[in-house]
Amino acid sequence: RLSEDINEIGINNEHKPPPAELDDNPADASLLMKIIRKGLIDTKNDLDIQRKDPNSPLYSVKSFEALHLKPELLKGVYAMGYNTPSKIQETALPTLIADPPQNMIAQSQSGTGKTAAFTLAMLTRVDTTKDYPQVLCLSPTYELAIQTGEVAARMAKFCPDISIRYAVRGEEISRGDKLKDHVIIGTPGKVLDWSLKFRAFDLSKIIVFVLDEADVMIAQQGHQDQCIRLQKHLSKKCQMMLFSATYEKKVMDFAEFIVPSPITIRLKKEEEVLDNIKQYYVKCRGQDDKYRAIANIYGVITIGQAIIFCHTRKTAGWLAGKMSNEVGSESVGVLSGDLTVEQRLAVLDRFREGHQKCLITTNVLSRGIDIDQVNIVVNFDLPIDQQGNADCETYLHRIGRTGRFGKHGIAINLIDSEQCMRICRDIEKHFGKKIMLLDAENSDEIE
Numbered sequence: 001r002l003s004e005d006i007n008e009i010g011i012n013n014e015h016k017p018p019p020a021e022l023d024d025n026p027a028d029a030s031l032l033m034k035i036i037r038k039g040l041i042d043t044k045n046d047l048d049i050q051r052k053d054p055n056s057p058l059y060s061v062k063s064f065e066a067l068h069l070k071p072e073l074l075k076g077v078y079a080m081g082y083n084t085p086s087k088i089q090e091t092a093l094p095t096l097i098a099d100p101p102q103n104m105i106a107q108s109q110s111g112t113g114k115t116a117a118f119t120l121a122m123l124t125r126v127d128t129t130k131d132y133p134q135v136l137c138l139s140p141t142y143e144l145a146i147q148t149g150e151v152a153a154r155m156a157k158f159c160p161d162i163s164i165r166y167a168v169r170g171e172e173i174s175r176g177d178k179l180k181d182h183v184i185i186g187t188p189g190k191v192l193d194w195s196l197k198f199r200a201f202d203l204s205k206i207i208v209f210v211l212d213e214a215d216v217m218i219a220q221q222g223h224q225d226q227c228i229r230l231q232k233h234l235s236k237k238c239q240m241m242l243f244s245a246t247y248e249k250k251v252m253d254f255a256e257f258i259v260p261s262p263i264t265i266r267l268k269k270e271e272e273v274l275d276n277i278k279q280y281y282v283k284c285r286g287q288d289d290k291y292r293a294i295a296n297i298y299g300v301i302t303i304g305q306a307i308i309f310c311h312t313r314k315t316a317g318w319l320a321g322k323m324s325n326e327v328g329s330e331s332v333g334v335l336s337g338d339l340t341v342e343q344r345l346a347v348l349d350r351f352r353e354g355h356q357k358c359l360i361t362t363n364v365l366s367r368g369i370d371i372d373q374v375n376i377v378v379n380f381d382l383p384i385d386q387q388g389n390a391d392c393e394t395y396l397h398r399i400g401r402t403g404r405f406g407k408h409g410i411a412i413n414l415i416d417s418e419q420c421m422r423i424c425r426d427i428e429k430h431f432g433k434k435i436m437l438l439d440a441e442n443s444d445e446i447e
């Protein structure tokens with residue numbers, strides 16, 4: 001039963017959403033995701049493929065054998081526990097390793113198997129009879145380069161002849177050195193130094209050029225120009241591939257600038273995750289009232305685990321204090337952008353192990369991290385973009401934590417202004433899924 005009176009609560013509009021906090025350092029978020037992810041993200045959606053010549057067939061494979069890899073590489077793939085190609089791999093891999101080489105731009109969310117795909121393509125093209133760099137992979141940061149290098153090293157476990165070299169901070173070469181490694185994985189600045197300044201290897205001999213995490217790359221100061229400078233020295237025959245988790249216009253403009261005549265693959269988002277999720281909103285009179293709403297639903301929340309999203313660290317800290325008083329500080333975890341990657345992992349581990357029933361967070365958790373036990377997501381603040389409009393993509397990412405794998409989840413949006421209500425309506429309209437009014441005083445309504 002939905003109480004009438006809650007409808008009557010005048011909602012105030014003094015609370016303008018605070019300006020978005022830059023809590024989501026994209027490189028950190030991406031690194032955290034890579035470390036924490038246990039496996040592929042489940043996707044049901046179809047690929048969107050654009051290519052120059054629609055008549056040329058595009059092959060798709062259902063097994064790694066069908067790729068006719070070198071046996072040592074196939075062994076490496078299986079040793080990593082990959083039995084069948086992921087959706088993006090099915091389509092990208094045959095094209096990436098085909099002859100003549102073709103350029104590719106691939107966009108799909110994190111965790112869909114992009115890194116594994118291009119790493120395999122890179123290793124496939126290495127000619128170990130030649131002792132100079134042939135494959136160049138650019139990553140936006142030191143840590144991300146190391147992550148990719150580790151995947152490559154594991155995959156090349158049974159190919160001892162393939163030599164991989166990091167071009168990242170801390171790695172030094174002397175003037176006059178000539179690199180003999182087949183694969184270079186590094187950050188743009190260091191790679192520029194080594195190739196153009198030190199002439200330690202010849203960019204025109206590179207046959208595979210990979211630009212990973214293009215969206216994170218362009219968010220890093222100066223990286224975009226460095227990538228373009230490097231790309232200019234590559235040979236016309238060099239195969240170029242670019243990967244991105246997102247597809248905003250500025251990323252795709254950069255992608256098309258850097259990768260000539262590509263086949264473009266996009267794995268569309270899984271909007272149907274919302275099918276398994278009951279979405280509610282609760283009208284509140286302000287921050288304290290929002291807290292009371294949560295306290296009222298907390299009895300239900302404790303059945304499983306909850307994640308509460310706040311817009312700022314300040315709100316997250318405030319809420320954590322209030323909730324700790326209520327349920328004990330050991331039951332509440334806080335995750336925000338001021339923590340180091342290690343600290344965030346520790347918080348997430350405690351939450352995963354179930355020691356904490358409730359995790360309060362700013363945006364850092366909204367993308368890519370799977371926590372299976374979560375069945376309630378509370379938007380203490382609705383996700384908004386820089387302009388203050390509904391950020392539907394982030395909403396989907398947040399809510400997508402619940403209701404994974406067909407289990408039912410609940411999403412609760414706390415609304416304390418007309419502006420918030422409008423944002424909530426925009427989200428509802430965007431996904432075409434009803435967000436129902438919930439009486440927080442009467443939480444039996446939650447199934």
Ligand code: ADP
Nearest residue numbers: 039040082084085086110111112113114115116
């Ligand atoms: P992305 O680069 O799109 O974020 P990754 O290539 O890092 O995705 O893959 C995500 C996770 O899934 C990693 O833990 C990776 O080891 C694993 N993975 C990748 N491809 C497969 C596969 N074909 N089968 C099983 N696991 C896979």
